[in-house]
Amino acid sequence: MLARLSQKRILLGVTGGIAAYKCADLIRRLRDAGAEVQVIMTAAAQEFITPLTLQALSGNTVHTDLLDPKAEAAMGHIELARWADLFLVAPASADTIARLCQGVANDLLTTCWLACGARKAVAPAMNQQMWLDPATQNNMITLQAREIAIFGPGSGVQACGDVGAGRLLEPLEIVALCAEQFASHALTGRHVVISAGPTREAVDPVRYLSNHSSGKMGFALAEACAEAGARVTLIAGPVNLATPDRVQRIDVVSARDMQAACELAVTDAVAAVGAEQSVFIATAAVADYRPAQVAEQKIKKGDKDDEITLTLVKNPDIVAGIAARAERPLVMGFAAETHAVEAYAQDKLARKKLDLIACNDVSRADIGFQSDDNAMTVFWPMGDGVGRADLAKASKAQIARQLVQLLADRLSSAGA
Ligand SMILES: Cc1cc2nc3c(=O)[nH]c(=O)nc-3n(C[C@H](O)[C@H](O)[C@H](O)COP(=O)(O)O)c2cc1C
Structure with a gap:
């Protein structure tokens, strides 16, 4: 089933959560499955893992700035949004999820999200209390109603010591869910x-x-x-x-x-x-x-x-x-x-x-x-x-x- 990812273009949005380090492995696994990966990082994400690491793993320059004339001359935000077959935000912080729900476009990630007509998915990762908060839960209902795929979250012991729901799914689980996004039955039997x-x-x-x-x-x-x-x-x-x-x-x-x-x-x-x-x-x-x-x-x-x-x-x-x-x-x-x-x-x-x-x-x-x-x-x-x-x-x-x-x-x- 992972073969469905062969030559697929995955635009990966990385946000500022403790699980950001896991996206390094996620990028490797996506590429192992044959996908091309471009990465957008929020400012907070760069406090957790460096763009250099994700650049080396994805094989592409990491995109960080919306209002950067040099970046726009290479692959601008609209081109990036059009390039994607799937826009995945992983890990998706409570903050970014809220902004996606609101239609806010105040950084590169959220602007590309609005401009992107491809399949979209978020893999939430946050403290269990942040996840359970009604604001976050309402936001998830909103995303689901917009047919955004929600990957996880998993449950268990968290980095902060809490136990509960809010863990980022394991990279291989996320890769399998990405592959599933490309399954369709529209022409079954034809x-x-x-x-x-x-x-x-x-x-x-x-x-x-x-x-x-x-x-x-x-x-x-x-x-x-x-x-x-x-x-x-x-x-x-x-x-x-x-x-x-x-x-x-x-x-x-x-x-x-x-x-x-x-x-x-x-x-x-x-x-x-x-x-x-x-x-x-x-x-x-x-x-x-x-x-x-x-x-x-x-x-x-x-x-x-x-x-x-x-x-x-x-x-x-x-x-x-x-x-x-x-x-x-x-x-x-x-x-x-x-x-x-x-x-x-x-x-x-x-x-x-x-x-x-x-x-x-x-x-x-x-x-x-x-x-x-x-x-x-x-x-x-x-x-x-x-x-x-x-x-x-x-x-x-x-x-x-x-x-x-x-x-x-x-x-x-x-x-x-
Ligand atoms: C050490 C540390 C760990 C954090 N981990 C998370 C997290 O796992 N999930 C989350 O939603 N926010 C977490 N935050 C808060 C976010 O970094 C903060 O809300 C930030 O504004 C998110 O920005 P972004 O969504 O633009 O990346 C953490 C903050 C700190 C200081």
């Missing part, structure tokens, strides 16, 4: 087929036509679907990415290879779990055209040829073909455009009879093809118009999880 990456269309034995797709969005979606309990088949064009855990990967090169593999995988999915439980997600940037003929030998540069002509023919439309099946899965398309993004996406949604379309503006340098971040708008048919969800810029992993939730919503509104 079979999802995802196409990802570019295709390559051969010109001759050494050359091809292709595009800039990195495959990152499709791979992030494959991972998020598997995390949400789906069986996942990933049909990948030529990309340089590791296969996510629990995902069956089929590598292809050309658009026609990709079509054959997608058709077969969708047929298998429908046979295994039925059309209503099957999903096809077309993230691949499939070449629209391919050379009409592939030269058998390398095309040589002729002395007299200042120009040569390449005749292209249309490739099959994979997503439209699958959406046109009688026994069709739920179909989600992607549109990467450089202008009139929303108009093209809505046209594609209707023309290809898709159930959902996610579109992004690849002319923006900060998101899209090679980037680790993305921002998307998703449309789906709704009555005579379209439904719409805007997903703000975030890591492709975070966007993928939001897309999985939208997919799960469409599946359940379709009654599947």
Whole structure:
């Protein structure tokens, strides 16, 4: 189960309690499980353990100041909040818990907390009387109502000599609870087929036509679907990415290879779990055209040829073909455009009879093809118009999880 933390980004907030020393071990254990860790410390936390220790253990500069121009130039507070897959405050002092409840944003930790849309958790640690105080107990009820995960606290002998509830959970217990945060059952029982990456269309034995797709969005979606309990088949064009855990990967090169593999995988999915439980997600940037003929030998540069002509023919439309099946899965398309993004996406949604379309503006340098971040708008048919969800810029992993939730919503509104 700890494998769920592989490559997850954990933003760890450390506050000023006697248990702060335990977060050194916690960071090690999180990293052992494959997570990346960035640390924010409150001023009080730095009185208990040094940023240098946590920097050495996390492998990243520790963040301490909100109003520091140098820090903002490196990884600013909003970037840090967006970076996180999980924001965990451990140990969480009574004081910080109170500030989180109030929505106070008077230091880096609390400001990032407000700015962070990821999963959140607190691991309280304090004297048993502080824990039992009605103010703290009310604050915990408030956090719970906001769907903040509460880890612990444990009970036993405390540093101050008291006995009771308020001990920080052991680091390994906290790591297991972090891993649990990434479990989801939104797609349990579904079979999802995802196409990802570019295709390559051969010109001759050494050359091809292709595009800039990195495959990152499709791979992030494959991972998020598997995390949400789906069986996942990933049909990948030529990309340089590791296969996510629990995902069956089929590598292809050309658009026609990709079509054959997608058709077969969708047929298998429908046979295994039925059309209503099957999903096809077309993230691949499939070449629209391919050379009409592939030269058998390398095309040589002729002395007299200042120009040569390449005749292209249309490739099959994979997503439209699958959406046109009688026994069709739920179909989600992607549109990467450089202008009139929303108009093209809505046209594609209707023309290809898709159930959902996610579109992004690849002319923006900060998101899209090679980037680790993305921002998307998703449309789906709704009555005579379209439904719409805007997903703000975030890591492709975070966007993928939001897309999985939208997919799960469409599946359940379709009654599947
Ligand atoms: C020796 C010592 C140990 C403390 N331990 C805790 C603790 O375990 N839990 C807690 O909530 N506060 C504890 N405090 C009080 C906090 O340090 C204090 O409330 C501080 O303002 C917390 O700031 P922060 O939440 O911004 O980190 C302790 C204070 C001292 C002097």
